[in-house]
Amino acid sequence: MVKIEASTALVLDDTGTLSVTELVEQSGLTEEELQALVDCGALEPRDAAGRSWKFSARCVVTARTARRLRDDFALDDTHALAVVLRFMQRIEALERELRRRG
């Protein structure tokens, strides 16, 4: 049997950095939606004052969750989306904590 070549997985944490274009491509959100999520604090660019934003790779997870929630619940209000996203993140953190405690 042919051995399949292994591909290296990139961890979506604070070590990697990506541009707005890359974040748009990887999240499926539009640049306007990203902008709105930054405006309401759901996404934080590395250097908010800089001319072109850079995001940590962790933001891919947040932005993709936002995209999924937007699509799954047919949300069309970005502020509401940011609130739902925040709740989602809290639930995930609590579920992790529960699992950790066994």
Next chain:
Amino acid sequence: MKYKDYYAALGVPRTAGADDIKKAYRKLARKYHPDVSKEAGAEEKFKEVAEAYETLKDPEKRAAYDQLGRHDPGEQFRPPPGWEQSFGDSSFSFEDVDLGDLLAGMTGRGRRGPRAQNMPMPGQDFEAAVRISFDQAYKGTEIELDMAVPEPDENGFLRRVPKKIRVRVPKGVTDGQKLRVPGKGGKGANGGRDGDLYLGIEVQAHPLYRAEGLDLYMELPLAPWEAVLGASVDVPTPAGRVTLKVPAGTHAGQKLRLSGRGLSRPDGTSGHLYAVAQIVVPTVVDERQRALFTQLQDASTFNPRAHMVD
């Protein structure tokens, strides 16, 4: 091909307007979305309504779906002659194709004319959950995923095919983290980029170590005399056993740090291993020990509840 009644899935009449379809979908999504409902079968139900909405919200897909006419759900049927030509190639067998996959693959296809047909289409992203052991997370590992992924066949229609993907997971990943494997999603069309594979990592709990970021915590049971007098104790770490110096007067809950012995990442950053002191007592003592404890009690002026005195 098996027929699916998308209108029935959303509970709307076939004449429903876009607004009513959206309203009906939202209501069902709020009820059945797996993030909201933990009810048995909710996830299946959500997938069903999401697939229905995916088609009915798009005027082109809805029109193509409407042309199929009405059938009983699950009924094997053939699309009307020429239906496939309306958005793709001819001479196509619909035998084992999934209606949802077929309509999902319609985006940007023939209906918009030749220009749209050649438009670069990025490949679909795939997602999978992966459970690894603590040891695998600590050392890094290679995993093999067996997936059923939609891939375009020779006619450009999406069909699910089994696919094995091997992934190298770097060391130092933690529970709940997401990984991205570039280019391992669906193939892009007309020069569009390939999709990515996203993995959600679940690290199995370890009987001794608990991770918080890169730091690890373990309980360190100490006998009262070890805690009072200090001791050198032999403790396990993920990299092997080491001797830990417990200072005299160690109290319960005190964290003793084993520097750099937590999880480490390929870039060299690493966490610490904390041994959290616990004072444990022997439940059975013989006469001699009992006499010694009594002697200690008489000699000591230590009041552990001094702070509770008014």
